Amino acid sequence: MNEEPVIERRTVLKGAALLTSLLVLPAFAATPDAHDAGTPADATTLAEVPYSTGAGLTVERRGAIALFGINRPHIQNRVDPATFIALARAYYDYDHDPSLRAAILFGHGDDFSRGIDVNAFKALAGTGKPLISGNNVIDPLAKTRHLTKPLIVVVHGDTWNMGHELHLVADIRIAAANTRFGQDENTHGRFPGGGSTVRFVRDAGWGNAMRYILTGDHWSADDAYRMGVIQEVAPTQQAALERGIAIATKIAACGPLGIRTSLASAHLAIDTNEAASLAQLDAQYGALYRTQDFQEGRNAEAEGRAPVYQGK
Template sequence: MSEQDDRAREQAVEWVGMEVVDTTAVITLDRPPVNAMTMAMHDRIGELARQVARTETIKAVVLTGNGRAFAAGNDIAEMQDMSVTQMAARVHPMQACFTAVAKLPKPVVAAVNGYALGGGCELALCADRRIASSKAKLGLPEVTLGIMPGIGGTQRLPRLIGPSQAKDLIFTGRRVDADEALRIGLVDEVVEPEELMERALAWAGQFRDAASWALRWAKEAIDTGLETDLDTGLMIEATGFASLFGTDDRRLGMKSFLEEGPGKASFRGH
């Protein structure tokens, strides 16, 4: 690793931070003025996602940005002089970092506090839920640079809002405000800016005492099932359903239901 690479990595650690609030990991992009992401920042996001996946005491994740943007895209200055060969070698690691977020075996919510454009929008698409500030602007403007989305936008967006709506946003590169994003299903909830983090933390915090393995299997069944046919999806569901009968949480949950009624079990995550 070169000295330049070392410096980029050090900067990425400064620009992508994580703190744990109770049982929720809050991953924050903080590179003024608009949190444009460098490639080292992509790597850092992937590293943190894999770290969170291994940490049993973390039950959920909030993704957000500091200041007036969630992330206003990737660092175009860094990409400007890259050759086909250089980008071909880099694009798969970039995708892998965001996929590490999408495949986190825990609930993930994006708190979209401002601009979520290009790579920033693609990162938000990796979350299970998106809560937007009323001042948020989202979009995939890559075509206006003569390129296309390359970190999951052409794949995750159509799966979320349908191919026709996705093509409109990707072909035109236009931005949508929070209200339109809510209407087309790009975000799930819109709140005032001062309420955003409180709402995101509240959503994530409800999983503090949840049955972790049940959540893990449910997420796997939904996400994997959407990418396959119904029969295969049902097989994935059946495998997860049966597997959960080997967990302590299943025994605790059913015992509590029979003795105390629904919703009163204290799970252990095993």
């Protein structure tokens, strides 16, 4: 599979716009004074976004707010390793730029994300190596550390598997009414290896999470709201993004040290028991990739038939 271009990190996100080699969203002036961070700019519209640039991740700056867009609509925004690494670098840059106060992750096209690009990830997972490593990155699945600044995730359309897990990392979650959530890895001989077995259980409750993880059934935005996994349902994709921007603007107007301390204090209350479980996920996921059942799941999907699993 040919890897498509993704953004390249040049420096921390300062200046007239978030600096990338493929800036595909309109650039907006950086906030000259931190006290002006809450001043709203012109509305973002999804119609302004060109889809033909080939960038796997788009980056936009709006004053003190950063917007990151998964941009692989030709494959339902399935995330390949290059796009995952680009997002990890973008998260790091956001977290280390004092002029940025809030960030939003969303998806271009008809879907937020159907999860990982399995074929692109298969070779990497088989090595047992982590998805990302080194400096100047923050794991978008927050297996080892969280962002110290707020993250809002806005979802729509198909939001499955890793797409759902990227959404679960957020501090605030907004969904369009047409969102279809899914965590169906078990039907394909895999398991939710990006944190859903920890965070979905925590946020929705054991029975609600197991109802969908163990069956592979999908659920709606209204179901997610009922379970407390999302905070708001907006009528359309555009309305959901606008609502996310409105919330981010309010956050950006608050004292940044208080915001950081609020997040740090809240994480202290929930992270201690999660750390051990999250630390095991990469090894567990890599082990499943090397099983016969995993290959059977891939073969059955390609051949359009029901899989026959042997537990091997």
